[in-house]
Amino acid sequence: MHIDKYERNWIRLAGGMLVVFLLALTVSAFFLGIQLPGIADHATPVAAAGGEFDVNRGWVRELAPGRYEVNMRARVWAFEPNEIRIPAGSTVTFYIHSDDIIHGFKIQDTTVSLMVFPDVTAMATYTFEKPGEYPFVCHEYCGAGHHFMSGRIIVEAL
Ligand code: CUA
Numbered sequence: 001m002h003i004d005k006y007e008r009n010w011i012r013l014a015g016g017m018l019v020v021f022l023l024a025l026t027v028s029a030f031f032l033g034i035q036l037p038g039i040a041d042h043a044t045p046v047a048a049a050g051g052e053f054d055v056n057r058g059w060v061r062e063l064a065p066g067r068y069e070v071n072m073r074a075r076v077w078a079f080e081p082n083e084i085r086i087p088a089g090s091t092v093t094f095y096i097h098s099d100d101i102i103h104g105f106k107i108q109d110t111t112v113s114l115m116v117f118p119d120v121t122a123m124a125t126y127t128f129e130k131p132g133e134y135p136f137v138c139h140e141y142c143g144a145g146h147h148f149m150s151g152r153i154i155v156e157a158l
Contacts, residue, residue: 057071057073058079058080059071060086066089069095070084070092071095071097072094072095072105073096073097073098074097074099074103074138076142077138077144077146077149078148079138081151082151083153083154088131088157088158090127090155091127092126092127092153094114096121096124097116097118102115103142104116104137105122105139107126107135107136108135108137111124111126112124115140130155133154134153134154134155136150137149137150
C-alpha cells in the first residue's frame with residue numbers, strides 16, 4: 001500500500017506524541033504520585049465551637065485579630081451567611097458544605113473557587129488585603145434559582 005511521504009511523517013509524529021503523553025501520564029501517576037483530588041484532600045467538617053455555634057447553620061467567628069473562620073452552608077438557592085464583614089488584611093478560612101445538591105462557591109477577584117458537595121466539607125483560605133466588595137456566586141448549575149445564589153464579602157478599610 002502506498003502512503004504519501006508527508007502522510008507517513010504525520011502518522012509518525014502523531015504516534016510519537018501518543019507515546020510521549022502515555023509516558024508522561026505513567027510517570028506522573030506512578031512515580032510522582034500525582035492523582036486526581038479525592039475525598040482525602042477535603043477538609044473534615046468544622047467542629048462546633050461550643051453551644052454558641054451550630055454546625056448546621058452558617059456563621060463567622062473571629063479566631064484572633066485578623067483571623068476568621070466561616071462555616072458556610074449552600075442550599076437551593078442561597079448561601080448562609082450571604083454577607084460577611086471583615087477588616088482589610090484579614091485571613092479567612094472558609095469551610096463550605098451543601099445541604100442538598102452540588103453547588104459551587106467562587107469569590108470574584110480571589111483564588112477561591114470550590115465545588116460544594118453534600119456530605120463533604122470543602123475548604124479554602126484567602127487573605128483579603130484590598131478593601132472593597134467581593135461578590136461570590138454559585139458557579140455550578142443547580143436549578144431554576146441558580147442565578148440568584150450569591151452573596152458578598154465586605155472588606156472594610158482599617
Ligand atoms: Cu447553587 Cu448554582
